[in-house]
Amino acid sequence: MTNEIKEDHEKLREVLDKTLHRFKNNLQTQLSLMNIQTSTNRSYFDDKKVIVDRVFALTHVYDLYYRSSKGESLSEDSSVSLQSFMLQFFQYLQTSTPKIDFDLIEIAEVNVDVDNLLLLSYILVEINDFRKNLDDTLTIEISRKDNKVLFKFSFSSIENHENFHELFEDQYKIFDLMVMQLKGKFDYKKKFVRLSFPIL
Amino acid sequence: MKTKVLVVEDDKLVSYEIKSILDNNGFDVDICDSYSCCIKNLDTFKPELILLDIDLHKKYEGIQIGSYLNSKVNIPFIYITGYTDVETLKRIQTTKPVGYLSKPFREIDIINNIELALYNKKASLDNNKKSEEQPEERKYSKPIKRALEYIDTNINQEIKTDELIRVSGWSKFHFIREFAKEVGMTPYQYIFDEKMKLASSKLKNTYQTVKEIAFDLGYTSNSSFTNAFVKHSGLSPSNFRKKYCR
Structure with a gap:
């Protein structure tokens, strides 16, 4: 019995150490994003909203991460349910931005690493800023194909999304870096832009 | 000319x-993102200072690089990491970085750390230059110094006493007597201690298997290395790794 308590205690300490380490890295990413936007002259339609949204994404991820780490056995895994996070985050975005429609297709079983989920939410924040810039309606669809997550988005005022990159070229640096970090890639189709990235 | 930072x-x-x-x-x-890229860039880019993240694609891959830099090349490096737990700090200390930068960091933190590291490097080079110009009283005689340098260079191989005697230029008995007098132990004990220190560092800081470490240190069999390590530390290599690597 004593050994079990000791093992649980050690495991709990390991999880806390890991969480603190991860959290500091995530804060570093937030700071880096702010500094990169200055160094690349990325100007946002609404600077304050972008930063607030990133902070809320971080909070939502850690809420879920904390809850999933409280299971009966402490998990070594650092992934979080994509569906739970997206439902929570879209709900949050829609309270201030009703012009976002979203559809989650069969992703109930998909878990994504906390760091990657944060990057995905920051990409979403960037896309939302493009939408505001266009004063447009944004439609997003998230699905899974094999070992990849597909993240499709389209703007109602853009007729051909193959031109999406040219349209926002000057503001693309942060977007590109985040996609590189996700090991993902963009496909520009007429009706939508698709970001695909691998999951475990 | 600009200072090169990797x-x-x-x-x-x-x-x-x-x-x-x-x-x-x-x-x-x-910029590099892995062990192999970093090692390659040491020759091609020739950095004067390295900023090193602790976790790369593999956990603690940065410490492995730090360990390599400490033992093989004389380039100062600074760790950048979100770790602040005692175990990790102890591990990184064994690789002798010139600084440690905790995430999240500010611009001023990076610049101050780099400036300080470069200043210390320059001061150390100046001191070495001065000591070369005005040598202080030597700790070791020249023959013993040559033998110690030979051990340091060939620590990854089997080192025979006859070779040490040859580089010292002394007779066998004179060399062994003088070595014990100046170093405080026999050549055999000194080589054994140095090999075990290196083995402990590799077990703590790298992903090398016990077999690979044994081979790297010039042991012809896994069991002779294990016996030597148990004699030195009281633990088998795998138990030592379990104890010190969380």
């Missing part, structure tokens, strides 16, 4: 930010 970081956002900061402050910067 940034070893696998997070694209963080490495881009560090590069921007260093570019703005007049440094020549290159």
Whole structure:
């Protein structure tokens, strides 16, 4: 019995150490994003909203991460349910931005690493800023194909999304870096832009 | 001429930010994201300072690089990491970095750490130059110094006493007597201690298997290395690794 308590205690300490380490890295990413936007002259339609949204994404991820780490056995895994996070985050975005429609297709079983989920939410924040810039309606669809997550988005005022990159070229640096970090890639189709990235 | 700084970081956002900061402050910067890329860049880019993340694609891959830099090349390096737990700090200390930068960091933190590291490097070079010009009283005689240098260079191989005697230029008995007098132990004990120190460091800081470490240190069999290590530390190599690597 004593050994079990000791093992649980050690495991709990390991999880806390890991969480603190991860959290500091995530804060570093937030700071880096702010500094990169200055160094690349990325100007946002609404600077304050972008930063607030990133902070809320971080909070939502850690809420879920904390809850999933409280299971009966402490998990070594650092992934979080994509569906739970997206439902929570879209709900949050829609309270201030009703012009976002979203559809989650069969992703109930998909878990994504906390760091990657944060990057995905920051990409979403960037896309939302493009939408505001266009004063447009944004439609997003998230699905899974094999070992990849597909993240499709389209703007109602853009007729051909193959031109999406040219349209926002000057503001693309942060977007590109985040996609590189996700090991993902963009496909520009007429009706939508698709970001695909691998999951475990 | 600009000071060359190599940034070893696998997070694209963080490495881009560090590069921007260093570019703005007049440094020549290159970025790497793995052990192999870093080792390659030591020859091609020839950095004067390295900023090193602890976790790359593999956990603690940065410490492995730090361990290599400490034992093989004389380039100062600074760790950048979100770790602040005692175990990790103890592990990184064994690799002798010139600094440690905790995430999240500010521009001023990076620049201050780099400036300090470069200043210390320059001061140390100046001191070495002075001591070469005005040698202090030597700790070791020249023959013993040559033998110690030979051991240091060939620590990864089996070192025979006859070879040490040859590089010292003395007779066998004179060499053994003088070595014990100046170093405080026999040549055999000294070589054994140095090999075990290196083995402990590799077990703590690298992903090498016990068999590979044994081979690297010039042991012809796994069991002779294990017996030697148990004699030195009281633990088998695998138990030692379990105890010190969480």
